[in-house]
Amino acid sequence: MEKEEKDFLLEKVMIEYGNELVRLAFSYVKDTEIAKDMVQDTFIKCYKNLDSFKNDSHIKTWLYRITINGCKDYLKSWNYKMVQVKSFINETARSISPSVEKTVIGKYDSEEMKETLFSIPKVYREVVYLYYYESLKINEMAVILDIPVNTVKTRLRRAKQKLEPVIREAKLNER
Numbered sequence: 001m002e003k004e005e006k007d008f009l010l011e012k013v014m015i016e017y018g019n020e021l022v023r024l025a026f027s028y029v030k031d032t033e034i035a036k037d038m039v040q041d042t043f044i045k046c047y048k049n050l051d052s053f054k055n056d057s058h059i060k061t062w063l064y065r066i067t068i069n070g071c072k073d074y075l076k077s078w079n080y081k082m083v084q085v086k087s088f089i090n091e092t093a094r095s096i097s098p099s100v101e102k103t104v105i106g107k108y109d110s111e112e113m114k115e116t117l118f119s120i121p122k123v124y125r126e127v128v129y130l131y132y133y134e135s136l137k138i139n140e141m142a143v144i145l146d147i148p149v150n151t152v153k154t155r156l157r158r159a160k161q162k163l164e165p166v167i168r169e170a171k172l173n174e175r
Contacts, residue, residue, distance in 0.1 A: 010047050017060060018043075020134060021067050027129040028071035030118060038074065042066045064144040068126070116163065124159035131156055 021042060025035035045066050046053075053062060117125060126145065130136045138156070142149045 006047060006050050009050060010043065013046065013059060013063065014043055017063055021063060023133060024064060024067055024129065025071050027125060027133075028068070028122070029074060034074070038067060038070050041070050045070075061140065061143050064130075065146070068144065120159060120162045124155055124162060127152055127155045128159045128163070 018039065021039040022032075022035050025038040025042075026032060029035050029038065042063060046063060053059070117128065120128075127141060130141045130144065131138075136144070138149055138152050141152045145152065
């Protein structure tokens with residue numbers, strides 16, 4: 001593949017899938033800037049490996065797989081673990097302050113839903129994200145996550161079961 005052709009294809013892919021991949025990465029790393037870095041790494045890997053890409057699957061599926069693997073590698077990294085320790089220390093220090101508590105109680109809408117989603121295990125969170133936010137079909141999710149279709153169905157069902165009581169409670173609190 002010629003350089004101009006690769007450049008054009010990469011630019012097209014970045015425009016078409018960039019925002020989706022950032023949202024996907026964010027669902028793993030829970031930090032916008034790190035999610036953007038993950039996607040940037042995805043596009044670098046995409047560019048380097050465009051010659052070896054076989055059209056066996058859709059390029060979107062390939063990009064999702066690269067992004068998810070990058071996020072999983074990051075979550076295993078020493079850097080991430082150190083950030084988690086520092087974050088835990090900061091959260092503990094902030095929870096002592098009463099003004100922070102009042103602020104948190106005041107924010108219920110999207111923050112509460114985000115917390116609820118992040119409170120379920122990652123294996124359930126990723127299928128919820130791919131199904132509801134990316135509108136992927138179960139077969140596509142199975143390819144992206146590299147798991148059997150029935151596993152995707154089971155995880156989606158269990159995720160709904162875990163989220164149902166929290167969503168029901170949130171609706172009651174709105175009234």
